[in-house]
């Protein structure tokens with residue numbers, strides 16, 4: 001079994017990396033220049049967070065792998081991101097629904113991690129939480145605007161959220177590994193964040209004149225490397241150059 | 251750059267009669283411009299000046315936006331996280347440039363909607379360079395180094411252009427362009443110091459981007475009939491050929507530094523002129539690309555139209571929501 005801290009840092013880093021990669025797919029294709037700018041902005045924040053967490057992960061592992069080795073030379077089953085972030089972009093409503101659900105959970109998690117007994121994690125979290133707070137604001141605004149906009153946007157936002165309810169529970173799962181890390185004050189207790197998440201999420205969804213529809217059959221497995229069909233295709237694109245020229249430095 | 255000047259003749263012919271504007275106002279305007287004063291949105295200006303500016307600024311804006319596509323083509327495949335972040339930040343800057351420039355053009359009384367419709371209908375132009383494909387990662391370096399390098403050549407003088415909002419947009423833009431050029435050069439430097447495949451990639455990219463980059467400065471001066479007036483009006487501060495020469499002079503030594511060969515057998519240092527002599531540009535290709543026959547012209551425009559059309563419901567929703575909010579605050 002790998003070092004639990006190494007595992008945990010991959011989870012934190014991969015969530016950011018995979019979502020950043022999805023946001024990159026929007027580049028030059030957003031509904032307006034302003035939206036393109038804001039998506040790029042979130043993508044940059046997430047990439048930065050991924051670099052910090054994965055660099056630290058590599059150090060903890062102690063096998064000479066840096067953030068690029070982890071990002072570009074692991075296969076899908078070695079990725080530890082939650083299922084939500086790997087889901088395809090869909091339309092703009094779907095992308096914002098995903099962004100909203102992820103960012104809100106992430107803000108609460110990072111807030112808790114600013115008190116981590118691991119000072120490096122606490123430092124990264126302190127920097128990242130400010131960025132993610134803004135992502136929550138931006139994506140909440142879009143959920144509300146689209147939900148309470150036109151009939152079409154209302155329908156699309158509803159479908160966007162409905163697509164993702166089944167992936168929410170996984171973000172609050174606390175497995176044995178995180179339970180142990182949480183008991184030593186390194187990790188945060190994800191279950192303790194759920195109440196606040198539900199409260200704030202419901203508030204936004206209701207302002208968007210939409211409904212929260214919890215999933216009867218939540219999906220999970222990302223933390224153990226059990227991903228959906230889309231991740232390996234996404235990684236094939238992301239990793240193509242690095243894999244084609246393994247000796248090259250870029 | 252970014253202004254191809256192809257549609258100038260036709261447009262300006264129709265403007266000739268407007269030049270019969272109040273001679274006193276025209277004289278006063280010419281005087282102010284000659285004295286390097288800034289013209290501001292509410293100042294009187296000849297119609298031809300306004301139209302030329304709207305065309306030039308909107309073409310520049312469109313170029314920033316269309317230019318996101320060839321670079322975006324490699325964003326998801328950037329081979330390291332640091333490079334991905336640099337490229338994303340660079341493309342984000344270009345989107346910002348597009349925005350500043352649309353705003354500057356709007357001060358002349360043309361809406362962004364109208365400008366975007368003109369782009370999508372093929373009426374407005376953008377820089378021909380963005381109709382070329384990005385085939386390898388090295389193209390991302392070549393674009394930063396050559397295309398942004400050429401942009402800097404053209405835009406630095408425009409910081410002193412006569413129209414205030416345009417000049418101020420240029421000041422902000424130029425600050426960022428030098429970072430763009432450096433990251434491109436640095437990317438290529440890494441490649442030429444890398445594996446043989448990487449070095450070949452860099453050489454191939456220079457081979458494909460060199461001539462299109464020289465074309466970015468527009469047609470030669472003797473085929474650019476409005477240059478004189480644009481210079482007099484300080485819409486342009488140097489001629490196409492002057493800027494092109496300056497670009498060649500600055501760039502050839504950088505290619506040498508990279509150990510890459512410029513694909514021009516006629517390229518030689520001319521001691522007497524103190525400049526590089528270079529070969530004839532394929533103007534037939536240039537005009538073909540300007541006409542919209544470039545390798546990826548159709549794809550670029552389609553990508554922009556699709557993004558706009560697919561985003562229509564989002565923009566409508568944002569407007570509808572804003573209207574509802576306004577009504578609510580009125581009712582409250």
Ligand SMILES: [Fe+2]
Pocket residue numbers: 314343344347423427
């Ligand atoms: Fe730019």
Ligand SMILES: [Fe+2]
Pocket residue numbers: 314347401
């Ligand atoms: Fe530019």
Ligand SMILES: [Fe+2]
Pocket residue numbers: 344398401426427430
């Ligand atoms: Fe640039």
